[in-house]
Amino acid sequence: MASQTDSTVVRPPEPAAARDGGRGAGRGGPARRPVPRRRSHNWRRNRKEYLLFLVLVAPNLAIIGTFDYWPVIYNAWLSLTRWNMISGVPRFVGLQNYENLLTSPGFHEVLLNTLVFTAAIVIGSAVIGLALAVLFNQKLRGRGIVRTAAFAPHIVSGAAVATLWLFMFDPAYGLTRVVFDPFGMESPRWVNDADWAMVALIIAYLWKGIGFIAIVYLAGLQNLPEELYEAARLDGAGSWTIFRRITLPLLSPVTFFVMVVSIIGTFQAYDMIAVLTGGGPGSATTTLSWFIYQQGFQASDAGNAAAGAMLLFVILLVVTGLQTKFVQRKVHYR
Template identity: 70%
Template sequence: MPDPIERRRGRRRRNRREYGVFALLILPNIAMVLTFEYWPVLYNAYLSMTRWNMISGSPVWVGLKNYINLFTSSQFHQVLLNTLVFGGFVVIGSVLIGLALAVLINQKLHLRGIVRTAAFAPYVISGAAVATLWLFIFDPNYGLSRVVFSWFGASSPHWTTDSAWAMPALIIAYLWKGTGFVAIVYLAGLQGLPEEYDEAARIDGAGRWTIFRRITLPLLSPVTFFVMVITMIGTFQAYDLIAVMTNGGPGIATTTLSWFVYERAFKASDAGGGAAAAVVLFFILLALTALQNAYSQRKVHYQ
């Protein structure tokens, strides 16, 4: 019979071998994550406290000066407001329209496969192509919007060159591009719901709206949480449609934080100011995600 001490030694040797194999397997992944995920974040935080034009010399430490300049600038206050308006309308609109579209295409309709494909298609089209399409639609002289407004005896507004209409134009284009993805996610959620609850509610005399509000929506809460987080992150990082449609204008009417970071860092050659704005964007997304997560703890039902 093996000695108990020898058994313990053998067990420790096996454990060391297993830990060694585990370390060999996981170290490349840890190195990749640290190199491409955490190091850029830390270096950006460092740059946000420096002055550097990215062309000559080395970054010069200025402490919190970049942040002070940002938060004392009325222009940056307008950029923050633009970001919140743009993000709020796109996130809420995507959820509402996507859910309605998912309920519609979940019905047993003819050619519903084609309808689903058509609903999802804008999401896979490049942002530049979508922006070009909507620039043509919004053209006040030749676009489709001119025809629609003419039916009501009105002239089409100058969507992308009028500060009052540029943000609505951007929101409409972004909703058209992203709503199909939300609809397909909601559709998958609807098709995965158990039918027993609906059947029991119908037997009790509940109507369609009551079933949808009292049963379907609560059961879809994990899907809603997912699409809200994903859509919010994508919206706050929007770049391509803004670049093609409005270039952040007119003035700063459609300048969001993501576009402000690009302008600051690469157009104005102010790496420190751009990095500081990126840090602000990071903490806004972190705070909003934390709020959504806290809300989900009370309202999201996973069973």
């Protein structure tokens, strides 16, 4: 039961995983080949082995081809068409969907919502996650239990976490009223108030995800070179200076990893948005990914949905590309 992440190593991964809810892929490391082999592609001689390879790989490859790669291609085409997804066929309209989206004030609001939501989660995760990790890194009794409790919501269904928070946000009987009442203030109406709905969404989302980020940071902290700290202490550096000048810079690859994971995570937050706000009130919490769902499955507008999806895809590619580049440069510094 113990979360012995104590002797852990975090290496910021290479291409961050987009599909699996933001799990990164660890850097391969030099492979020790189990069996030395010659490189000979002689079909006749190796027929049996080649055939076995195909049999083993084909099912997985077929699924991935059909449900991961084909969608990208067909989605790109759909984004250039107009179609109601029910009858008829997609009709080519060129870049009109993109033009409509990028010039519509409604879509600007969606982009702004996405930016606010993502920025709050990314910054909140990094700052609070690191603070929690520093706390968990102290020799304190009971820290293991708190760490476990903080990590737990991360693996619970977002729908369940959001439903719990929906109750907590109830202005009359919810737990959050306890925070406002002592100050003689009335609890906001949270998810029913356009000014507070996004705040509510961010709080619930951070509560769910922050424990995982803390674990990642904790592993990073415990992997820092001890000698540097000894040297800094001998030079008379205070703990704040050490944190700012040594810990933070050394952790920057971890921070970048955390940021990419958080960005990808916010794009998958369908369950929390669906339960807490449904994108509302109005469109106060409609993010880009919720917009795609709405356009595709509520408004039956395949073209708009596909165009929105392509924009999101490009944003993610840029982000992961930046991460790969940044982390590689960082590695050279060390």
